[in-house]
Amino acid sequence: MLFIEYDVGDDGMIEVVGLINAIEENDEDPLGEDWMSWRQSFDDEGMGCVGVSAEDLFLMESTDDVEQLQTIVERIILADRATKEEAAS
Numbered sequence: 001m002l003f004i005e006y007d008v009g010d011d012g013m014i015e016v017v018g019l020i021n022a023i024e025e026n027d028e029d030p031l032g033e034d035w036m037s038w039r040q041s042f043d044d045e046g047m048g049c050v051g052v053s054a055e056d057l058f059l060m061e062s063t064d065d066v067e068q069l070q071t072i073v074e075r076i077i078l079a080d081r082a083t084k085e086e087a088a089s
Helices: 033-039 054-061 066-088
Strands: 002-008 014-021 049-051
Touching (some): 002 033, 002 066, 049 066, 054 066
Antiparallel strands (some): 002 049
C-alpha cells in the first residue's frame, strides 16, 4: 500500500513530505493497516497521511506527465483533508 505523507502550513499551503510503501515483508500487511495504525500514534493522529487507492496508484504509475501526476496527488490529498476536517468538526 502506498501512502502520501503531507504537511499543511498555517497559510494553507500543502507540502508533500514523502511517499511510503508500507507493505510488510512476505506481504503480511498488504493494505498497510499496521503501518497506518502506527502512523496514527503521532501527534497529528494521522491527519497528514493518506493511503493511495489501487485506482489512483494505477493512474500515478501510468503517466510520465509531471503536471498530471501533481494533479492526481493534489486531488488525493485535498479529498483526504476535507474528509478528515469534516469528521473533526
